[in-house]
Amino acid sequence: MMLDIRIRHRLPSYEMDLALNGPEGVVALFGRSGAGKTTVVNVIAGLLRPDAGRVVVGGEVLLDTEAGINVPRHKRRVGYVFQDGRLFPHLSVGENLVFGRRFSIRREVSPSLDRVLDLLGIEALLDRRPAKLSGGEKQRVAIGRALLSGARILLMDEPLASLDEVRKAEILPYLLRLKEETAMPILYVSHSLPEIAQLATTVAVMQRGRVMHVGPTQKVLSDPAFVPMIGSRSAGSVLRAVVKAHDVDNGLSTLAFSGGDLILPTVAVPPGSPVSIRIEARDVMVARVAPEGFGASNILAATVADIHEGEGPGAAVRLQLGSDLLLARMSRRSVAGLELSPGVRCFAIFKATAIAREDVALARPMKEKTA
Amino acid sequence: MMDWLGPEEWAAVGLSLKVAVWATILSLPFGLVTAYALARWEFWGRSFINGLVHLPLVLPPVVTGYVLLIVFGRRGRVGGFLEETFGLVLAFRWTGAALAAAVMAFPLMVRAIRLAIEAVDVNLEEAAGTLGANRLWTFIYVTLPLIAPGVLAGCVLAFAKAMGEFGATITFVSNIPGETQTLPSAIYALLQVPGGEGGAIRLVVISVVVAITALLASEILARRAVRRVRGE
Numbered sequence: 001m002m003l004d005i006r007i008r009h010r011l012p013s014y015e016m017d018l019a020l021n022g023p024e025g026v027v028a029l030f031g032r033s034g035a036g037k038t039t040v041v042n043v044i045a046g047l048l049r050p051d052a053g054r055v056v057v058g059g060e061v062l063l064d065t066e067a068g069i070n071v072p073r074h075k076r077r078v079g080y081v082f083q084d085g086r087l088f089p090h091l092s093v094g095e096n097l098v099f100g101r102r103f104s105i106r107r108e109v110s111p112s113l114d115r116v117l118d119l120l121g122i123e124a125l126l127d128r129r130p131a132k133l134s135g136g137e138k139q140r141v142a143i144g145r146a147l148l149s150g151a152r153i154l155l156m157d158e159p160l161a162s163l164d165e166v167r168k169a170e171i172l173p174y175l176l177r178l179k180e181e182t183a184m185p186i187l188y189v190s191h192s193l194p195e196i197a198q199l200a201t202t203v204a205v206m207q208r209g210r211v212m213h214v215g216p217t218q219k220v221l222s223d224p225a226f227v228p229m230i231g232s233r234s235a236g237s238v239l240r241a242v243v244k245a246h247d248v249d250n251g252l253s254t255l256a257f258s259g260g261d262l263i264l265p266t267v268a269v270p271p272g273s274p275v276s277i278r279i280e281a282r283d284v285m286v287a288r289v290a291p292e293g294f295g296a297s298n299i300l301a302a303t304v305a306d307i308h309e310g311e312g313p314g315a316a317v318r319l320q321l322g323s324d325l326l327l328a329r330m331s332r333r334s335v336a337g338l339e340l341s342p343g344v345r346c347f348a349i350f351k352a353t354a355i356a357r358e359d360v361a362l363a364r365p366m367k368e369k370t371a
Numbered sequence: 372m373m374d375w376l377g378p379e380e381w382a383a384v385g386l387s388l389k390v391a392v393w394a395t396i397l398s399l400p401f402g403l404v405t406a407y408a409l410a411r412w413e414f415w416g417r418s419f420i421n422g423l424v425h426l427p428l429v430l431p432p433v434v435t436g437y438v439l440l441i442v443f444g445r446r447g448r449v450g451g452f453l454e455e456t457f458g459l460v461l462a463f464r465w466t467g468a469a470l471a472a473a474v475m476a477f478p479l480m481v482r483a484i485r486l487a488i489e490a491v492d493v494n495l496e497e498a499a500g501t502l503g504a505n506r507l508w509t510f511i512y513v514t515l516p517l518i519a520p521g522v523l524a525g526c527v528l529a530f531a532k533a534m535g536e537f538g539a540t541i542t543f544v545s546n547i548p549g550e551t552q553t554l555p556s557a558i559y560a561l562l563q564v565p566g567g568e569g570g571a572i573r574l575v576v577i578s579v580v581v582a583i584t585a586l587l588a589s590e591i592l593a594r595r596a597v598r599r600v601r602g603e
Contacts, residue, residue: 076501099499103502146501
């Protein structure tokens, strides 16, 4: 376990009582605003002392209120990437990057400056001042600064939340590279499912100061039981696929996955590239017989895995397609009308155009992708 | 040019500059610590310290001078101790004038620095902490550069105040030409004798020039510092 956290803390509107075990890799802390995500990160970084708690990172106890241990923040070696960057305005980008170096005793654990510059594509910014950077550039520098401070874990608190869609799309490839090319464990706080679907290996779902569930990203996101927590509007599952061919005339791409072929709007990567695709549950329809003369590009044979009926009129149906899972959201009436139950054979249907560009990510990003 | 002023008048100008420079330099470290404590720390007696620092601003300067005489005079507790231990005499010496000027200028310096510290984003100091900087390094590498314009402004204010200090100075160290007769004391002395107006006006002109030069210099330096801090 990379992370082992217990926190009890009185917050203005509720009492946080949280236990979280996070494995290696990118652990996403997901929850709506006000769920207490930032509080958790602040406790780990030592910016907030909880009423009671225990924080163990990589086997080292950073906080144990019972044993009277509270390692001061400057000795915790956690790299905090703040939502607002928090670059030092009086220092150049280069000076910001190496700021943590003069304090880190175990310098050898940090990656080299050249490696970080290359990883984040920020070499050209070295002599500039933070005031002259775009939002996306600021966040890349902030990530580099945390990496170079000798940190053993990166805490990222909604690092993309303050950016517009274009800037987000500009940074995500760098985050993916960070994940693929370094072994740095990351705790990634977000309320954005597309981001989590692309980045996280593990998801912890938070609600009002509690961790409700921890599990592998694909499994959690396709689990009908978590639809109410995630929010039925944005729930969706993640498929892994490989690009097969492009149909330039129609602006479409064909991708192969374990359950057959998918037709999507052009995915601008060479054939053979692996990608992950997030498909929102509300975009997926279910039929018992393969429809004919129907205007959807993707009609795929499936088997019902399980069904979760909520309190409202809706139901979440998990479909097995090959080895992948797909989540569909429909009304309880339709579930009954179609006589769906676990094991029933059916068809999953969705339009190619239902998939937005931000829902498709390179599973292993290409080496050269500069801003 | 040099005979425009008499030797005694030149001595007053030189002494005033010396007194103001020393008063500013010596109060700076104390001013930084006091301003930081008042801006950032919650401690018992904070209001009392705050009041004490500001006292010279509201007390009649003569009272401040008299208190200094009682405490730092040769028969005062602190004064006696300083003389016995370090051979340092303050009463009726230029060093005493520097002390009086420093005490009178201190609230202005603390105020300017404190405002600057309060304007610093605490989040940046937190960020420095997560990057491995303890409180002292955070202050040196983050807070201090960010408040530099405010510190500079505080120093100039203190310098100007020290140049013009009269009431506490004349009470504590008197008005001895060449030793404790600062610019304002000299102007005062000249106005007491018949025919002294000419000399007094020349010294007034010098006072005005020094004050304006200090203000301009601080304005230019502060602008530069602000530009540097904002990264422009």
